[in-house]
Amino acid sequence: MGRSVIEIDGSLGEGGGQILRTALSLSCLTQAPFRMLRIRRNRSKPGLQPQHLTAVRALKTVCQADVEGDRAGSQDLVFRPRRVVPGRYDFDIGTAGSTSLLLQALLPPLLFADAPSTLQLVGGTHVRMSPPFDYLQSVFFPFLHSIGITASVSMERHGFYPQGGGRMGATVMPVDGGRNIPPVQVPSPPFLKKIRGVSAVANLPIAIAERQRDAAMKILQGNGVEAEVDVRSVSAFGRGTYIFLGSMGKCAAGFSSVGERGKRAEAVGAEAAQELVSYKQTEACLDPHLADQVLIYLSLAAGRSTFTTSMITEHLITNLATIERFLSIDAEIRGRQGDRGAVTVKGVGFKR
Structure with a gap:
């Protein structure tokens, strides 16, 4: 008899593509089939969009899955994995x-x-x-x-x-056969070292990247943050700009902003810099995005992991709820959504 199908409401919590990507990953890993209903139901373009379809078909290929509902706009998907290849x-x-x-x-x-x-x-x-x-x-x-x-x-x-x-x-x-991912206890307060970053343009004047950098540096220096930001021109098919600022200390954090039509270069640089300053002021260790992204790995680890994050996001809460549908972890998020928080995860010690 086949394994029972895990049913997941794709509209819960943040209700976006992250629920789907986490479910696909863990389904392949655990070989547990799932059905997801109401995928991205509350988004302006509900259902599976091209990037989500690519994820479904990529994971389908990697784990030789049988799939129903993998078409544009679909809000109902059934995924039955086999062995990861x-x-x-x-x-x-x-x-x-x-x-x-x-x-x-x-x-x-x-x-x-x-x-x-x-x-x-x-x-x-x-x-x-x-x-x-x-x-x-x-x-x-x-x-x-x-x-x-x-x-x-x-x-x-x-x-x-x-x-x-x-x-x-x-x-x-x-991961070596028979070896577990080890748990981690991330330090707090953070050891924030010098910030390094990149301000770049593609097929646009380099002066735009310089303006992004200057706007970011003004905010960082005004808040006592030492930084070094390189200015670059990069290769791409079309036009584009971005800035990235990353912490290279024991605590991991990064902040970025991309240019858009009508968005001044100064706004691009200031956006990333202000996010970094807000992170620093919380004296937490992981930025909100990394807290969400590493949760799956700590859930697979053997033992109890702990870390602080500068902001508890709906993404983090929803991702944890999705992971718990596939793995019997013991996890706790302490703090309110939108505020600094701490996360504890006792992983399952997954092995292949």
């Missing part, structure tokens, strides 16, 4: 959808495969509402390395909205 994979989102979010969905099952994998992902590398490549390289992957996970990321070409076309690569080494 490592290898070389190429996935093209076809739009400026986030390559970073797709990579984060693929990582957990491939980490517990029985051989290394390489990925080539095409889409948006620097787009709104997702971590830019710089964040993966400077914040997310270093945190994974600190808990014994071996994976690396590279970029051949930047991709901005609306053209996309960015190309990101990744290499994933499996």
Whole structure:
């Protein structure tokens, strides 16, 4: 008899694509089938959009799943996984959808495969509402390395909205058979070292990147934050701008902003800098995005992990609720949504 199907309401909590990506990852990893209803029901474009369909089909390929409902606009999906197959994979989102979010969905099952994998992902590398490549390289992957996970990321070409076309690569080494991911106790108050960052443009005057940097530096220096921000011109199909600011200390944090039509360069730089200053003032360790992103790995770890975050988000709360549908973890979030908080997770000690 097959395993019972886990039913998930895709409209609960933040009600976005993160619920789907987490469910896909853990379904492949645990080989537990699921059905998700009301996917993105309350969004302006409800149901599966191109970037979500790419995630479904990518995970379908990686774990040889049987899938029902994988079509544009669908709000009902059934996913029945089989064994995770490592290898070389190429996935093209076809739009400026986030390559970073797709990579984060693929990582957990491939980490517990029985051989290394390489990925080539095409889409948006620097787009709104997702971590830019710089964040993966400077914040997310270093945190994974600190808990014994071996994976690396590279970029051949930047991709901005609306053209996309960015190309990101990744290499994933499996966790050694029989070994667990170790738990972590992240320090607090933080050890915030010098901030390093990048202000960049693609197919636009370099003066725009300089204005972004100058606006960010003014805010950082005014709040006693030492920073070094490089100015660059980068390769991309279309035009685009962004700024990224990352902490290189024992605490992991990164903040970014991307340019948009009608958004002044000064606003781009100030947005990222003000988020960093707000983070620093909380004396928490993980930024709100990393707190959400690492939760799945700490849930797979053997033992109790603890960390503080500068803000408890609805993403964090919803992601935890989704993880709990697949893994019998013992977790607690202390604090109110929108405020500084602390998270404790006793993981299941997952092994392949």
